[in-house]
Amino acid sequence: MEGTENFNQFIVGNLPTLMYVPDFITNTEETELLNNIYGAPLSKWKSLKSRRLQNWGGIVHEKGLLPQDLPPWLTKITQRINEKSGLFPSAINHILINEYLPNQGIMPHQDGPAYFPVVAILSLGSPVVMEFTPHSKLKKDVDEQTSNGEAFVTETNEWKENHHPFSILLMPCSLLIFKDNAYSDYLHGIKDNHMHQYDGVINETEALTHLGMDSSEKAVEVTRSGDTKVIHRTSTRISLTCRLVFKVHKKLFKF
Ligand SMILES: O=C(O)CCC(=O)C(=O)O
Numbered sequence: 001m002e003g004t005e006n007f008n009q010f011i012v013g014n015l016p017t018l019m020y021v022p023d024f025i026t027n028t029e030e031t032e033l034l035n036n037i038y039g040a041p042l043s044k045w046k047s048l049k050s051r052r053l054q055n056w057g058g059i060v061h062e063k064g065l066l067p068q069d070l071p072p073w074l075t076k077i078t079q080r081i082n083e084k085s086g087l088f089p090s091a092i093n094h095i096l097i098n099e100y101l102p103n104q105g106i107m108p109h110q111d112g113p114a115y116f117p118v119v120a121i122l123s124l125g126s127p128v129v130m131e132f133t134p135h136s137k138l139k140k141d142v143d144e145q146t147s148n149g150e151a152f153v154t155e156t157n158e159w160k161e162n163h164h165p166f167s168i169l170l171m172p173c174s175l176l177i178f179k180d181n182a183y184s185d186y187l188h189g190i191k192d193n194h195m196h197q198y199d200g201v202i203n204e205t206e207a208l209t210h211l212g213m214d215s216s217e218k219a220v221e222v223t224r225s226g227d228t229k230v231i232h233r234t235s236t237r238i239s240l241t242c243r244l245v246f247k248v249h250k251k252l253f254k255f
Pocket residue numbers: 096098106111121130188239241
């Protein structure tokens with residue numbers, strides 16, 4: 001991969017715009033990252049109801065970022081994302097590290113308004129399927145009338161225009177980038193099930209043909225049960241959500 005001009009080769013699906021880069025990092029780099037993440041002080045972890053996370057780069061407020069320097073083991077990755085993608089107008093300055101046990105996920109959501117609307121997610125450990133769902137504002141409305149002539153509008157289960165839910169398989173060491181309509185018109189989430197079905201994911205070929213050096217190890221969790229293609233989430237997944245907060249406050253504190 002040279003420069004940014006070839007980055008469009010990683011576009012998957014028809015919606016503007018999702019990019020899936022298999023083997024964005026090597027297995028050695030994956031191990032190094034995991035060592036650094038698990039080597040961080042326990043106090044760095046914040047426990048939520050259904051997952052743990054580490055926040056790097058500072059505190060994101062509605063009004064911007066109270067910045068903290070990123071450590072070199074993270075800037076090594078964020079600089080590569082900046083350089084290879086060319087999609088961020090300045091250096092990535094915020095990273096959220098999420099840890100998911102095999103029965104954990106993240107509710108469908110849209111990322112907050114403090115971020116520049118391009119997100120890069122690096123996946124480590126167990127593969128998962130990420131689901132994208134159009135916003136409810138994209139549901140078709142139908143005009144109805146009651147018997148006494150009162151008019152009202154109800155939402156249907158059909159989507160406007162060409163919108164529809166879809167999913168994407170995230171293998172370890174891959175990078176997912178999404179922006180444009182995929183960012184603004186869709187929610188993204190991960191189901192909290194041990195098994196994830198990957199029938200019909202938009203990147204099946206890209207995800208499964210680039211399994212890298214230890215493909216047998218990675219493939220072991222991705223199998224077919226009869227006609228259904230499923231991932232058995234047998235191990236922990238770690239993801240690095242890399243973003244840019246434009247508005248940065250003057251440095252008020254340093255750790
Ligand atoms: O873990 C992931 O892949 C997604 C995380 C995410 O959506 C977020 O941190 O906003």
